[in-house]
Amino acid sequence: MSFECDYNYIPAHHQLSILIDLSASHEVDHHVLLRGSGIFLEDILSGQKLISQQQLQQVLRNAELCFRNQDISFLFGQRSLTTPFNNAIKSMLYASTLNEALNRYLIFFASVSPWLYPRVIYNQNQIHIYWLDENKFENRFLIESAMSSLQAFSRQLYQAKLPWKYEFNFSEPDYIEQYWTHLGNDLEFNRPMNMMSLPCDFIHKQLPNASSTLAAICHQHALQQTTSQNIQQSFLLRLYQYLMQNIQNNIQLEQTAEYFQMSSASLKRKLKKHQTHFQAQLDQSRLHTAIILYRVHGFKTEQISQYLKINDATNFRRAFKRWSGLTVQSAQS
Structure with missing residues (x-):
């Protein structure tokens, strides 16, 4: 069993109390900070309100817009x-x-x-x-x-x-x-x-x-x-662990959905709710595997390409650029 991003378990008065005080010290009203989150100052002051990761991340996105640079x-x-x-x-x-x-x-x-x-x-x-x-x-x-x-x-x-x-x-x-x-x-x-x-x-x-x-x-x-x-494991972390354990296989959306005992459509909906999609999660797992193989095991590019079952080193370099936005050389330096 895993929890999802809309599960209410985070006490609103914990980390958000810090952000409210910091915003006030910079003359930003709490209404601006909490906009669109479904959280009100009374919720934080009550010390009883539980919020979700989704709500907390909305407040943090608001903070980034308010305090950019x-x-x-x-x-x-x-x-x-x-x-x-x-x-x-x-x-x-x-x-x-x-x-x-x-x-x-x-x-x-x-x-x-x-x-x-x-x-x-x-x-x-x-x-x-x-x-x-x-x-x-x-x-x-x-x-x-x-x-x-x-x-x-x-x-x-x-x-x-x-x-x-x-x-x-x-x-x-x-x-x-x-x-x-x-x-x-x-x-x-x-x-x-x-x-x-x-x-x-x-x-x-x-x-x-x-x-x-x-x-x-x-x-x-x-x-x-x-x-x-019931917050031992999140849905995205459980998915990440599954992808990392099976990264050498030709992992597809359908077989992943079957592993999680749901339809492909249901898995797509869950990922959309978490503001991501299957290919993004798969690319992340491949990138992390490549970095671990470089940093921990000292693999060369050709070895990582073989490990990830990518046809050749040239295709691996193209894939790495797509995963990270950077070249393979950036991981080696």
């Missing part, structure tokens, strides 16, 4: 994981190591990162964090928020700034000084995926303010809440 996305992100709204975030803040905290970031993604779903890959030297559906241009605000949230979170855990490296699937923005201020100088643009990376040495060090007892209690309560709300 400003630093609201970074400020919002910085507070979203360092303000202990729920037991999931508390279990991360009390973790013994950054690795433990990041594992909980993945487990409790629905409540700690409800606007983008995080994934993690490891190679011999680095950990890489990326998000699903992150290559959409309109998701830039969400990516800035997600990256700044982890940067601020890790800084709070370590009580020091960590040497994160950031990659972005778009050109350097006009407001680059905001990136320097909030993320640092180790930035690369025009990359195949939005991703942040850190040397593995940092993720296993004991954290100065760790509390195994508090972390265990909060972790247990968070698990109970996740189970009771």
